[in-house]
Amino acid sequence: MPARRLLIVFGGRSSEHEISLRSATEILKAIDRQRFTPILLGIRRDGSWWTGPAEGSLEAVLEHGEAVSDLRKLAPDLVFPVLHGPYGEDGTFQGLLEVLGLPYVGSGVLASALCMDKALLKHVLGSQSPTIPVVPWVEVDAHGLGTAAQRQEIVDAIVEGVGFPCFVKPANQGSSVGISRVDEEAGLWRALTLASRYDAKLVVEKGIDAREIELAVLGNGDAHTLVSAPGEIGLPAGEWYDYENKYLKDAATLQIPADLPEAAAERLQDLALRAFRVAGCKGLARIDFLVDRQTLQPYLNEINTMPGFTTISMYPKLVERAGVPYAELISQLCELALAHHAARSKLSVTR
Numbered sequence: 001m002p003a004r005r006l007l008i009v010f011g012g013r014s015s016e017h018e019i020s021l022r023s024a025t026e027i028l029k030a031i032d033r034q035r036f037t038p039i040l041l042g043i044r045r046d047g048s049w050w051t052g053p054a055e056g057s058l059e060a061v062l063e064h065g066e067a068v069s070d071l072r073k074l075a076p077d078l079v080f081p082v083l084h085g086p087y088g089e090d091g092t093f094q095g096l097l098e099v100l101g102l103p104y105v106g107s108g109v110l111a112s113a114l115c116m117d118k119a120l121l122k123h124v125l126g127s128q129s130p131t132i133p134v135v136p137w138v139e140v141d142a143h144g145l146g147t148a149a150q151r152q153e154i155v156d157a158i159v160e161g162v163g164f165p166c167f168v169k170p171a172n173q174g175s176s177v178g179i180s181r182v183d184e185e186a187g188l189w190r191a192l193t194l195a196s197r198y199d200a201k202l203v204v205e206k207g208i209d210a211r212e213i214e215l216a217v218l219g220n221g222d223a224h225t226l227v228s229a230p231g232e233i234g235l236p237a238g239e240w241y242d243y244e245n246k247y248l249k250d251a252a253t254l255q256i257p258a259d260l261p262e263a264a265a266e267r268l269q270d271l272a273l274r275a276f277r278v279a280g281c282k283g284l285a286r287i288d289f290l291v292d293r294q295t296l297q298p299y300l301n302e303i304n305t306m307p308g309f310t311t312i313s314m315y316p317k318l319v320e321r322a323g324v325p326y327a328e329l330i331s332q333l334c335e336l337a338l339a340h341h342a343a344r345s346k347l348s349v350t351r
Helices: 017-030 058-064 093-101 110-114 118-126 148-161 185-196 242-246 262-280 314-321 327-345
Strands: 004-011 036-043 049-051 066-068 080-081 137-141 168-169 180-184 201-206 208-219 231-235 253-255 281-291 299-302
Touching: 004 017, 004 058, 004 137, 017 058, 017 327, 036 058, 036 299, 049 058, 058 208, 058 253, 058 314, 080 093, 080 327, 110 118, 110 262, 110 299, 118 299, 137 148, 148 185, 180 185, 208 262, 208 314, 208 327, 231 314, 262 281, 262 299, 281 314, 281 327, 314 327
Parallel strands: 004 036, 004 080
Antiparallel strands: 036 049, 049 066, 137 201, 168 180, 168 201, 208 231, 208 281, 231 253, 281 299
């Protein structure tokens, strides 16, 4: 069988543009060229599309490539959208691929949109029986930050429903962009203002003394789906896993597997798979938990439908520890995408 044309899409309009380039660079190195022929589509920050040779750097494609107006002219057999954050991981790009009838790696429109919206995801998780636990939280409409009376009403709701410390987040962002830790009421306004630069919907979560635990899921949600052992993000005392600690500093350490009792690890794996299925995820996801240091009570923090694939990213490390090397992971993700597309193609969409 001739090698399939695999379109690697990278860059994008979101604040995670640089992370996308780093992820796509590693994926490009790992592609099995006997099974897949890579072709490139770079998205500049202004949203324009560019293509270029797969042998060059991704930055060169964005700076000196050939403009593209119709994705179909690249004639891909399947697509790997290595896009993080809004306009890529939130269902928008997936919707385009659905309209074009192209197989693609990762979750579909609904699951991508749901997992990007932290507030909606919490509502869905809380509706399950039994519920999938999340920390106490409140939702804030940034449009209500205008008058002093509105601001005081929001502050009162946060103090009553969450307390301090708390974390203020844009509902639709990734990589901890726009997130602040707030230890007292005086810091709330600045944190809410910062988060509102990125989204009109904000989430304020109770801060707990917790360990950052992450699990990788690989599969389409069936009985063959792989759930990794839990891994832990270690940070110096007083630090939290913000954008700088994720990508700029060298302070964070990864421990795989996390030092947890067997029963606690198994519960996390069960919750991760349940959340993956409830959200309707496909292909892959990194499921992030907060685990109370004293009680080991787990709280699902978020679901990342297109986690990082950089050299320091947790997802590929977790999967490799589970027995799937990086290069084979890329091949498996492509095969999962093709299998899911084939299964969906058999479904009737007409009467």
